[in-house]
Amino acid sequence: MSRVGRNIHVSVDRLRQLAHRDARPRKISADAGTCPKCDSHYSADEMQRNLRVCPACGHHFAVTARERMEQLGEPGGYVELWPELRAADPLQFTDLKPYTERIADAEKSTGLGEAIVCAELEVRHVPAVAAIMDFSYMGGSMGAVVGEKLARACDHAAQKGQPLIVVAASGGARMQEGTLALMQMAKTVIALDALAEARVPVVVVLAHPTTGGVWASFASLGDITYAEPGALIAFSGPRVIEETTREVLPSDFGRAERQLENGQVDAVVDRRELAERIGRVLHILRRPELEGPGAMGSPALQWAQGGAQRAAGAVQSLPRKVMDRIRPGSPDGEDPE
Amino acid sequence: MSERGGGRFVRKVAEKVRRAPEAVDDDLWASVQLARHAERPYTLDYITRMCSDFEEVHGDRLFGDDHAMVAGFGRFHDRPVAFIGQQKGRDTNERTFRNFGMAGPEGYRKAMRVMEIANRLGIPVVTLIDTPGAFPGASAEERGQGGAISRSIQMMWRLDVPTLAVIIGEGSSGGALGLGVADRVLMLENSTYSVISPEGASAILWRDASKARQAAQAFKPTAANCYRWGVVDAVVPEPDGGAHTDHEQAAEILDQYIYRALTDLGAMPPVERRRARRERFRKLGPLRDPEGGMGMATGRGTPPPG
Ligand SMILES: [Zn+2]
Numbered sequence: 001m002s003r004v005g006r007n008i009h010v011s012v013d014r015l016r017q018l019a020h021r022d023a024r025p026r027k028i029s030a031d032a033g034t035c036p037k038c039d040s041h042y043s044a045d046e047m048q049r050n051l052r053v054c055p056a057c058g059h060h061f062a063v064t065a066r067e068r069m070e071q072l073g074e075p076g077g078y079v080e081l082w083p084e085l086r087a088a089d090p091l092q093f094t095d096l097k098p099y100t101e102r103i104a105d106a107e108k109s110t111g112l113g114e115a116i117v118c119a120e121l122e123v124r125h126v127p128a129v130a131a132i133m134d135f136s137y138m139g140g141s142m143g144a145v146v147g148e149k150l151a152r153a154c155d156h157a158a159q160k161g162q163p164l165i166v167v168a169a170s171g172g173a174r175m176q177e178g179t180l181a182l183m184q185m186a187k188t189v190i191a192l193d194a195l196a197e198a199r200v201p202v203v204v205v206l207a208h209p210t211t212g213g214v215w216a217s218f219a220s221l222g223d224i225t226y227a228e229p230g231a232l233i234a235f236s237g238p239r240v241i242e243e244t245t246r247e248v249l250p251s252d253f254g255r256a257e258r259q260l261e262n263g264q265v266d267a268v269v270d271r272r273e274l275a276e277r278i279g280r281v282l283h284i285l286r287r288p289e290l291e292g293p294g295a296m297g298s299p300a301l302q303w304a305q306g307g308a309q310r311a312a313g314a315v316q317s318l319p320r321k322v323m324d325r326i327r328p329g330s331p332d333g334e335d336p337e
Numbered sequence: 338m339s340e341r342g343g344g345r346f347v348r349k350v351a352e353k354v355r356r357a358p359e360a361v362d363d364d365l366w367a368s369v370q371l372a373r374h375a376e377r378p379y380t381l382d383y384i385t386r387m388c389s390d391f392e393e394v395h396g397d398r399l400f401g402d403d404h405a406m407v408a409g410f411g412r413f414h415d416r417p418v419a420f421i422g423q424q425k426g427r428d429t430n431e432r433t434f435r436n437f438g439m440a441g442p443e444g445y446r447k448a449m450r451v452m453e454i455a456n457r458l459g460i461p462v463v464t465l466i467d468t469p470g471a472f473p474g475a476s477a478e479e480r481g482q483g484g485a486i487s488r489s490i491q492m493m494w495r496l497d498v499p500t501l502a503v504i505i506g507e508g509s510s511g512g513a514l515g516l517g518v519a520d521r522v523l524m525l526e527n528s529t530y531s532v533i534s535p536e537g538a539s540a541i542l543w544r545d546a547s548k549a550r551q552a553a554q555a556f557k558p559t560a561a562n563c564y565r566w567g568v569v570d571a572v573v574p575e576p577d578g579g580a581h582t583d584h585e586q587a588a589e590i591l592d593q594y595i596y597r598a599l600t601d602l603g604a605m606p607p608v609e610r611r612r613a614r615r616e617r618f619r620k621l622g623p624l625r626d627p628e629g630g631m632g633m634a635t636g637r638g639t640p641p642p643g
Pocket of ligand 1: 038056
């Protein structure tokens with residue numbers, strides 16, 4: 001748990017105040033709930049304000065894709081892309097219920113057309129394309145529509161020269177689309193390379209849970225990979241592993257904090273710091289504005305182009321003593337005066 | 338090791354099949370069972386028959402050597418070809434040694450090591466897929482099973498050399514797809530290719546481990562269906578009664594298909610090949626027709642005979 005604390009970079013004081021204030025006992029309104037982890041009560045309104053993180057213990061609740069867009073983006077909002085795409089039923093699949101019925105139910109209960117929402121938005125003033133999965137729509141599973149929207153998001157970001165932000169929350173490939181769902185793993189991995197060609201970064205956020213074919217495709221290929229505290233990140237879920245290998249798994253198996261130890265993610269980031277953190281890394285990776293004719297290429301090339309003047313300027317500003325030392329002919333470490 | 342496969346098994350199974358011809362019918366469940374028939378030729382059975390010489394490599398240079406994954410370079414029609422594939426075992430010891438054909442991250446990293454060498458040396462890559470899935474184990478997860486598979490997919494897609502994937506038995510889940518992103522994907526007549534094994538699906542979707550048969554009916558993971566969906570480009574016929582009845586003939590037929598595919602692909606410029614590879618996977622997965630109707634997969638009809 002201390003690891004989570006260490007990874008929070010800003011406004012820890014504010015968080016502490018919030019946690020303190022919200023820990024006070026209060027009346028429970030009709031739309032309130034109880035945290036499964038610490039049993040503290042909260043109101044729906046307060047939960048939304050706190051980005052669906054328990055104010056008392058920091059437990060991260062599920063967030064819908066649209067709410068997360070609002071959490072990550074500027075108050076100006078976001079422009080949703082391809083909301084019209086809907087799943088087909090290529091296998092005419094029925095398990096305990098026909099697939100068509102499952103889709104209809106999911107759309108009705110979530111108000112979403114599919115398990116992913118793509119949009120243009122700004123994160124801390126950096127324009128980006130975001131592809132955010134929604135676990136409440138059929139467990140965030142990836143079928144043809146999720147694959148297609150993610151691939152389009154890659155193309156769109158590459159074409160605009162903007163970074164792609166992916167938030168994964170998925171049980172894996174959508175069983176009901178069979179082999180064609182499996183193919184979406186290939187489709188999305190291939191599509192990600194459009195961003196490599198356009199030389200723009202991909203930030204992946206792993207929310208609870210990110211498993212199966214989603215973890216084994218685009219979700220494990222981010223340039224920068226953050227995980228939310230407590231998120232389960234695994235190819236095979238704990239139940240499958242225990243049944244297959246008879247291993248007894250530790251309670252923190254595959255959890256974000258453990259996966260940080262395993263070297264599978266770059267940081268565990270508290271959701272209340274997520275937008276800040278993504279904005280910060282995108283600012284660091286941002287290319288300088290291109291100038292003049294033929295101003296193309298990578299930041300590395302730009303260093304070479306503007307390098308001479310910049311280096312001269314930098315040297316000018318060095319203290320005299322250092323200048324003398326690096327001047328050719330002057331004996332190292334000795335003051336010529 | 339494949340040398341000891343051949344004759345004895347074939348004769349034994351041939352007798353079995355003669356006694357019970359109804360075991361080999363169009364039924365999906367029979368198909369699923371044939372795909373993982375204990376006497377079915379495995380990856381090394383094909384490689385050793387198709388190549389005049391084969392140098393297997395070992396280890397991922399990072400952690401260990403995964404015995405569920407075989408990778409190396411073979412002499413195929415007097416040319417070098419990289420062969421990579423999951424390897425199952427026949428008897429109990431061998432099955433354990435091969436981990437039932439379930440590779441861990443080291444397996445996919447060994448595969449990638451061979452792909453990289455092949456790409457650098459301009460050698461085509463052929464993968465033979467036969468796995469119930471990637472290994473589900475805590476240690477595999479700790480060492481990045483997900484990332485190993487996604488990177489294997491990525492590397493296969495990025496290769497400049499001609500690539501060919503063949504599902505020779507059981508092609509289940511991301512563990513199969515990790516070797517499946519190629520210019521051409523072939524499937525043996527009695528093999529299966531699916532998002533999950535019928536047993537896995539049964540437990541998850543029916544919440545009942547005994548519904549595997551029903552799951553297979555729902556997933557329809559046969560070669561003919563995969564061809565119809567555009568997931569595979571050709572169906573490779575097997576000897577009468579199935580590949581397990583005649584390893585020699587099964588390898589001969591596959592040899593001809595691989596030879597033909599590599600010849601075709603070799604004639605394409607690398608840039609064109611990669612563009613086609615991208616398009617091939619990009620168009621998989623039908624979306625609902627906005628005019629209504631749930632839509633079948635955009636189809637190709639039934640596979641051509643032979
Ligand atoms: Zn709590």
